[in-house]
Amino acid sequence: MSDMDAENSEREGGAKLWGGRFTSGGAGTNALMESFNASIRFDRRMWREDIQGSKAYATAISKVGVITPDECEQIQAGLDRVAADWEQDRFDILQSDEDIHTANERKLREYIGQVALKLHTGRSRNDQVSTDMRLWVRQRVAELRGYLVEFIGVCRKRAEEEIDVLMPGYTHLQRAQVVRWSHWVLSFAWPMKRYVEQLDEIAARVNVMSLGSGAIAGNAFGVDREALAEDLGFNGVTENSMDATGDRDFVAEFLMWSSLVMARLSKWAEDLLLFSSKEFNFVAIADQYSTGSSLMPQKKNADSLELIRGKAGRVFGHSCGFLMTLKGLPSTYCKDLQEDKEMLFDGMDTMHAIVQIASGVLATLTVDSEKMSSALSPDMLATDLAYYLVRKGVPFRDAHSLSGSAVALAEKSAIALSSLTVEQLKTISEVFEDDVRSVWNYTSSTEQYSSTGGTSRRAVQEQVDKLAAWLTSPAPR
CATH class of the missing domain: 1.10.40.30 (Fumarase/aspartase (C-terminal domain))
Known part of the structure; x- marks a missing residue:
């Protein structure tokens, strides 16, 4: 098929991955339904992972004779061209590109023709999207871990440098006993260490490959899943294809973990908001993490801390919302699971931003040891x-x-x-x-x-x- 033929076929709706069962002579899919069903506007951010998985899968089906070595080479080269389009921001998304898998396969077909149609042999979008998400989460979790470790490092540094600063310790928000400022700082470092350790456990469960599970029953072409997993850097493979295609525990677990971290950071932010108020004056938040008032020129607001506290509710909402999505589903894949991505993506983005902001606030704030000392009674x-x-x-x-x-x-x-x-x-x-x-x-x-x-x-x-x-x-x- 020529590039022009592929484009015409796409415009007519004939290139849908699931189109064979449906009549083409009628009105076609309702336009609102097309938009309602599509996920390309948000799952496009997994283009890199989708291509990574597809390249590895092409190698796997080549090894079992589904495609020839030459065809595998064509597919690999074509996928590199698709990746270059994304990298250089010249990927032309069409209205009929239902999701990232459809879009990438359509573009691959434009580049290499009919050979592209062989890539999906034995593969379903059910195991494909699960694999894409696991690859995506694996990378972002590793980055997030680094940000958490950085926050702990800032805590350790400040605690060591300001170890002789004394302050009131509070229970019930009432002055309780004398403590070291460093002791307060470290009271947030230790839970963050626990959260890093929990994240490592989540990462291990994420790093299991679902590709090769097909839609529900498995792979019919003898693909060596263990070798495929090794090629993609996974530590193992899922053991049951029905479980694999419908499993989003790793998404739910990450969102629940994020809620726990945000609850702690919200508490941390609340303490610092109090400590930085004129009534306390224990600390001053640096200008780069503060804003002003549009009416009152004297105001300096610690909006960084207020946003951390506020966005905790956003993360909690994603966790609760996704669990509600999961609770009523039958086994294996249902389209309800498309709801996982927006909550996961936003939750991950929020966590990445907040932990970095928290580190910046703590690293740059100024401690007034005299004010802390004068508050002792x-x-x-x-x-x-x-x-x-x-x-x-x-x-x-x-x-x-x-x-x-x-x-x-x-x-x-x-x-x-x-x-x-x-x-x-x-x-x-x-x-x-x-x-x-x-x-x-x-x-x-x-x-x-x-x-x-x-x-x-x-x-x-x-x-x-x-x-x-x-x-x-x-x-x-």
């Missing part, structure tokens, strides 16, 4: 006062009560807890002695928490060192 040492009594033999429950009485006495006297005299404290318990004055030291307060995971200088440095070792360890393959 003696009442935050009430637990230390109870521990003082414990170390003198008082049971903790009694010590807790006695320290609470001291707090009440200070409030009644309108003075700071640390301003209570030994005589006043003795009215609460005779156990108090002159050495109680040693309690009123913020640095000493943090230093008592020296067990693993604590906020003492040594314990925090231990966290930094462990993360440094992990960051330099090789990533799993």
Whole structure:
């Protein structure tokens, strides 16, 4: 078939991959249905993966004699030309290009003629799209992993450099105990490490090839799937063709994982939004991650953090929405699964952007250690006062009560807890002695928490060192 014949056939609707069953003399597919059914506007971004899979499949069917070595060479060369069209932004998408598979095959046919029609032998768009998506996700997950590791590296660096900065720690958004700023920073590094490890597990499940499963029953031409998987860099093949064509667990799992990461980053963003407000002034967000007000010239808004917090809901929505798509489906492939791509693509794009923005915000913000220090108050040492009594033999429950009485006495006297005299404290318990004055030291307060995971200088440095070792360890393959 000449290029012109192929083009005319395309315009008439005769080149659809599924067109043989349908009459061509009637009105054809409803125009709105054509648009409703098509996915080319969003799945075109998988053009590279589709060509990669097709080239490997051409080699596989050549090995079993479905096509000759010369035909395989023609197909490979033709697919290279199709790839060049995409690379150079000159791929002409036609209205009848239903999806990326149809578009690429149509263009291949224009370049090499009838030989292109042999490429799809034994292959279905069901196993083809699943393979394309796995190839696409595999690459993007690897990139995302790098961004997460970068965020952890920024956390480690700041924690080590600012290890002596003290700040109030909060529970219920109320001042609780004295902690190191580094301890707060690292409280987000550790969950991110867990998320990287979870992502590695997801990546391993993604990296299983479904190509060769056909539409439902498998491949009828003896294609060596294990060799094909090795050619495409997969670690293995799917074990059941019915499962393979309808499986989108890897999409659902990625979206659920993304929701978990976003919930954590939303919490992180909320903390920094508070810390950067004038009421706190603990940190200043760099100008490059802030915006201004169209009305109030003095305003500097941390919109980067607000968008991180806001886009968490977007990612949650994709996860919930896709699970609702999956819940009512019968087994194997149904067209409902076309809904996976827009949610997956947007979720992946959102995660890529947000993790990079988060790293940038954290790397460039300025810490005001004096503001943090001035926010410390003696009442935050009430637990230390109870521990003082414990170390003198008082049971903790009694010590807790006695320290609470001291707090009440200070409030009644309108003075700071640390301003209570030994005589006043003795009215609460005779156990108090002159050495109680040693309690009123913020640095000493943090230093008592020296067990693993604590906020003492040594314990925090231990966290930094462990993360440094992990960051330099090789990533799993």
